[in-house]
Amino acid sequence: MILILQLLLALSLRADGYSWYQVLDCISRSSDLSDSEYITTYYFNKDPFLRFNSTVGEFVGYTELGVKNAELFNKGPEVQRMRGELERYCKPNLQLVYTHILDKAVKPKIRLTSEKQASQGHPALLMCSAYGFYPPAIDMYWLRDGEKVTSDVVSTEEMADGNWYYQIHSHLEYTPTSGEKISCVVEHASSKKPIIVDWGGSFPDSDRDKIFIGASGFVLGIILSTAGFLYYKKKSPGQIRESSADIDPSGVLMSD
Numbered sequence: 001m002i003l004i005l006q007l008l009l010a011l012s013l014r015a016d017g018y019s020w021y022q023v024l025d026c027i028s029r030s031s032d033l034s035d036s037e038y039i040t041t042y043y044f045n046k047d048p049f050l051r052f053n054s055t056v057g058e059f060v061g062y063t064e065l066g067v068k069n070a071e072l073f074n075k076g077p078e079v080q081r082m083r084g085e086l087e088r089y090c091k092p093n094l095q096l097v098y099t100h101i102l103d104k105a106v107k108p109k110i111r112l113t114s115e116k117q118a119s120q121g122h123p124a125l126l127m128c129s130a131y132g133f134y135p136p137a138i139d140m141y142w143l144r145d146g147e148k149v150t151s152d153v154v155s156t157e158e159m160a161d162g163n164w165y166y167q168i169h170s171h172l173e174y175t176p177t178s179g180e181k182i183s184c185v186v187e188h189a190s191s192k193k194p195i196i197v198d199w200g201g202s203f204p205d206s207d208r209d210k211i212f213i214g215a216s217g218f219v220l221g222i223i224l225s226t227a228g229f230l231y232y233k234k235k236s237p238g239q240i241r242e243s244s245a246d247i248d249p250s251g252v253l254m255s256d
């Protein structure tokens, strides 16, 4: 899991439509912070023009303005200050997140349901819901035969339940084809591996119930009728012998 702490500093001059902002990112992939990075990027009108990356260790410019600033900052005290930011700002804050937030992560309960069944020309609608998780950062997506689905997906934001827990929902509209596998995947701090819930085949729940009841009735019918037939056979052995006895003498008479 990748952890990103982000801070945005913005200065907007709305009247002229110019905006300047700076984004600070603390990035870490493991709780021992061994691979953590401090990145700060300066934007002008949404375009990044200058960046300091703690792994690189100096400013890099992307535009004329950025290159000029990089030269200036790399000579002055700015770059010295930036080189200390990973230890001063990022590591303590990342540590706080690891020890006080991620260790309190609560796993979501996931439900995969059919909202609308497919009928001639109309696609089916599946809904995947995750309930009761914490922290709110979560990734929910769909797989179709192992491939990430990019279209016909509508998802909500993480929604606060008001009790520190969150929920999120995603809809997938799809036209079922036989043999294909649809899964809802959730990635969250509470689980090292992605949580995968497979859609239970081509029959929606209600249809599966009907098929089950029908099949059970059919099996029960066969059992009862077999039992009835065996009971009848056992109860009336004499009748069959009597009738065969009736035929025999007449056969004898005929040949006589």
Ligand SMILES: *[C@@H]1O[C@H](CO)[C@@H](O)[C@H](O)[C@H]1NC(C)=O
Pocket (backbone or CB within 6 Å): 027, 037, 039, 053, 054, 055, 056
């Ligand atoms: C920071 O720089 C290193 C080394 O060039 C690079 O591997 C890493 O991806 C950069 N980080 C970001 C977030 O750009």
